[in-house]
Amino acid sequence: xxxxxxxxxxxxxxxxxxxxxxxxxxxxxxxxxxxAVGHLAHYGLDGLAFGGPAADQIPLLEGLLPLAxxxxxxxxxxxxxxxxxxxxxxxDERTVWVLLLDVTAEYEEARLVQQKSYDMTLLSxxxxxxxxxxxxxxxxxxxAHRELDASQARxxxxxxxxxxxxxxxxxxxxxxPFVVDWRFVPxxxxxxxxxxxxWVDDEHFAIYLIDVCGHGVGSALLTxxxxxxxxxxxxxxxxxxxxxxVLAALNEAYPMERHxxxxxxxxxxxxxxxxxxxxxxxxxHPSPIVVSGPAGSSECEARAxxxxxxxxxxxxxxxYQEAQCELRSPARLFVFSDGTYEIGRSDGSMMQLxxxxxxxxxxxxxxxxxxxxxxxxxxxxxxxxxxxxxFTIVKIAL
Amino acid sequence: xxxxKICLLGAFGVGKTSLVRRYVDTIFSDTYLTTxxxxxxxxxxxxxxxxxxxxxxxxxxEDAVAAVRVSYLRGxxxxxxxxxxxxxxxxxxxxSIQSRITAEIGATPFIALLNKADLVEDWAIADDRVQQLxxxxxxxxxxxxxTGNGVEExxxxxxxxxxx
Numbered sequence: 116x117x118x119x120x121x122x123x124x125x126x127x128x129x130x131x132x133x134x135x136x137x138x139x140x141x142x143x144x145x146x147x148x149x150x151a152v153g154h155l156a157h158y159g160l161d162g163l164a165f166g167g168p169a170a171d172q173i174p175l176l177e178g179l180l181p182l183a184x185x186x187x188x189x190x191x192x193x194x195x196x197x198x199x200x201x202x203x204x205x206x207d208e209r210t211v212w213v214l215l216l217d218v219t220a221e222y223e224e225a226r227l228v229q230q231k232s233y234d235m236t237l238l239s240x241x242x243x244x245x246x247x248x249x250x251x252x253x254x255x256x257x258x259a260h261r262e263l264d265a266s267q268a269r270x271x272x273x274x275x276x277x278x279x280x281x282x283x284x285x286x287x288x289x290x291x292p293f294v295v296d297w298r299f300v301p302x303x304x305x306x307x308x309x310x311x312x313x314w315v316d317d318e319h320f321a322i323y324l325i326d327v328c329g330h331g332v333g334s335a336l337l338t339x340x341x342x343x344x345x346x347x348x349x350x351x352x353x354x355x356x357x358x359x360x361v362l363a364a365l366n367e368a369y370p371m372e373r374h375x376x377x378x379x380x381x382x383x384x385x386x387x388x389x390x391x392x393x394x395x396x397x398x399x400h401p402s403p404i405v406v407s408g409p410a411g412s413s414e415c416e417a418r419a420x421x422x423x424x425x426x427x428x429x430x431x432x433x434x435y436q437e438a439q440c441e442l443r444s445p446a447r448l449f450v451f452s453d454g455t456y457e458i459g460r461s462d463g464s465m466m467q468l469x470x471x472x473x474x475x476x477x478x479x480x481x482x483x484x485x486x487x488x489x490x491x492x493x494x495x496x497x498x499x500x501x502x503x504x505x506f507t508i509v510k511i512a513l
Numbered sequence: 514x515x516x517x518k519i520c521l522l523g524a525f526g527v528g529k530t531s532l533v534r535r536y537v538d539t540i541f542s543d544t545y546l547t548t549x550x551x552x553x554x555x556x557x558x559x560x561x562x563x564x565x566x567x568x569x570x571x572x573x574x575e576d577a578v579a580a581v582r583v584s585y586l587r588g589x590x591x592x593x594x595x596x597x598x599x600x601x602x603x604x605x606x607x608x609s610i611q612s613r614i615t616a617e618i619g620a621t622p623f624i625a626l627l628n629k630a631d632l633v634e635d636w637a638i639a640d641d642r643v644q645q646l647x648x649x650x651x652x653x654x655x656x657x658x659x660t661g662n663g664v665e666e667x668x669x670x671x672x673x674x675x676x677x
Contacts, residue, residue, distance in 0.1 A: 170516065174516075174553055174555050174568045175553050177517075178588020178589055189551060189585065192550055192551045192553070193551070193552040222550065225549050232576075233525050237526050237545075244599075
């Protein structure tokens with residue numbers, strides 16, 4: 116306690132009374148309000164009635180009386196007038212004094228500081244939660260990415276197996292009694308091109324090339340199925356020595372509405388070595404090219420075996436026309452898919468069938484392969500990267 | 514008329530003042546205004562056929578620096594313990610306050626409010642933690658001072674609890 120002369124302590128009291136708008140209430144041991152003095156209106160406590168329960172008129176007193184501890188302080192209590200007071204409680208055995216001291220200015224100052232502090236804290240807490248959510252999402256993405264990688268690796272492995280199967284069903288090149296060779300470069304791991312050749316009987320040699328629209332698993336499955344059908348001659352009622360019959364039966368067996376909306380172009384020919392006759396029919400397929408003359412000669416002449424017929428799978432009642440020509444040695448027959456010559460050059464132009472014919476009719480240098488030259492021409496025209504379409508070409512050299 | 518003092522307690526920013534404003538004045542503001550000290554409101558609640566005057570003490574929230582003054586609860590018949598459903602740490606603050614009240618004042622009726630229930634996408638309080646506290650005897654209500662959902666019901670439930 117300050118040991119001050121009475122005049123100074125009185126002066127201090129007056130100062131506090133003036134600055135803090137002091138008011139006080141007195142409550143007796145029956146918890147009735149018996150006295151209210153000071154700046155009561157300042158706190159919205161004017162007009163109090165004496166003699167009744169204090170808590171009925173002054174809600175802040177509810178439950179606090181009798182006082183459990185003294186002195187007791189409630190800081191910064193907002194009063195009915197909107198002013199803010201520190202509420203001091205003092206008690207002796209019979210009386211409770213409640214002193215109100217205005218702290219509105221300090222309250223406003225504290226509120227501003229606290230507001231800024233809480234705003235910052237809430238923001239940083241929110242930021243921390245967002246970062247945690249981002250990290251969790253990132254971990255989930257990483258996990259999903261890892262699973263996707265594994266799944267893609269499995270898929271790639273399965274695609275490689277499928278590609279191996281597609282290649283496995285292709286016939287090996289042959290050299291007797293005439294040479295048959297080929298180049299097969301799918302644009303993706305699985306393409307829509309397939310081909311085959313086999314002896315129908317001792318005198319008839321069948322050769323065929325299939326190009327299913329599109330690429331990928333669906334096209335590959337269909338082209339392998341069509342190839343197997345032709346290879347195993349599994350078209351009831353069709354005579355595999357007659358190309359038009361074969362294509363008509365094939366068209367009936369593979370309608371696009373029952374095969375994933377996929378259709379295909381097919382060229383089917385039957386060569387009879389004894390007579391040199393080649394009978395053929397086409398289902399929307401590019402015309403094969405016959406090059407007559409020795410391979411190394413500058414006298415070679417290239418001509419296309421033009422024919423017409425609808426694609427396999429589009430028209431249920433399609434009919435096919437058969438054509439025929441003579442192949443006399445020395446000559447080469449080239450059967451190919453459109454991916455062999457419909458190649459976009461870097462300048463935006465497209466290679467044409469005439470370009471392929473020109474390439475094939477040029478004399479070969481020593482040790483050169485006609486098929487490799489065609490593939491090189493395609494790759495040169497295309498530029499770097501995989502070809503846009505499947506590249507398939509089959510050669511019969513007589 | 515029966516008159517009861519109740520308190521709202523919890524961490525800062527959980528929406529105690531907004532709950533009181535919604536209950537007493539049926540208004541809500543999105544602007545966050547921090548509470549310093551204590552603000553007292555009064556509202557008449559109906560419990561069955563009886564009326565009860567609730568003297569509602571809205572007490573400044575607890576933060577890292579300042580703990581809730583448990584002595585302010587003296588004479589309170591019960592309290593609402595408020596947590597922010599989007600801030601799990603506020604439920605732990607509520608648990609801490611509750612244990613201090615029990616230690617210093619003794620068992621006092623209370624209801625725990627998981628406020629801001631309208632912020633469904635940001636909801637972060639784990640169900641298993643809530644179930645654990647329910648196992649300890651806590652009674653939970655989901656509230657939204659913004660929409661008013663659960664607010665009237667929570668105060669009414671506490672009033673009913675105090676009238677028994």
